[in-house]
Amino acid sequence: MSEATEQQKQFSIQKIYMRNMSFESPNAPEIFTQQVQPQLEIDLNVESRTLEDHVYHVVLRVTATTKMEDKTAFLCEVEQAGVFTIIGFDEGETSYLIGVQAPNALFPFAREAISSLVAKGGFAPLLLEPVNFEAMYAEHIQQLQAQQATKQ
Numbered sequence: 001m002s003e004a005t006e007q008q009k010q011f012s013i014q015k016i017y018m019r020n021m022s023f024e025s026p027n028a029p030e031i032f033t034q035q036v037q038p039q040l041e042i043d044l045n046v047e048s049r050t051l052e053d054h055v056y057h058v059v060l061r062v063t064a065t066t067k068m069e070d071k072t073a074f075l076c077e078v079e080q081a082g083v084f085t086i087i088g089f090d091e092g093e094t095s096y097l098i099g100v101q102a103p104n105a106l107f108p109f110a111r112e113a114i115s116s117l118v119a120k121g122g123f124a125p126l127l128l129e130p131v132n133f134e135a136m137y138a139e140h141i142q143q144l145q146a147q148q149a150t151k152q
Contacts, residue, residue, distance in 0.1 A: 009088035011097050016109055019059055019081040023117045025074045032122065036068040044131060048098045054087045058102040062110045064118070064126055076117050076126070080110035099137040107131055 025031065043063040051057050059081045066073040084102050086094050111128045118126040
């Protein structure tokens with residue numbers, strides 16, 4: 001690829017912001033007296049849409065639910081969002097940037113927000129493990145291809 005073509009490619013962050021956050025502890029304060037090992041479930045979702053030519057809105061939704069036996073200790077949901085400019089990439093590369101690189105940029109902000117919310121709710125800070133968005137994206141592409149194959 002020529003140097004001129006490379007210079008025309010751009011992936012940049014215009015804005016990162018908190019779109020939505022919530023924390024619920026429906027069984028507090030009684031839940032604080034239990035001595036049961038909590039069970040954590042994490043759900044991740046990435047949504048995107050085009051705002052205008054070359055400008056994309058990406059939302060990373062992280063939901064953390066912790067239960068102690070059959071009672072919910074807490075439910076924490078964060079929607080970390082960003083506006084990204086993507087210029088000069090083909091459709092596949094743009095899809096990859098939206099599905100992998102944008103969530104990678106958003107995740108540290110979502111991780112910090114969840115840790116802070118959980119701590120403010122009276123629980124030990126929740127430190128989320130790193131996420132392999134590339135593997136999630138590859139799985140999503142495989143599912144789409146399988147769906148297209150069954151429609152034919």
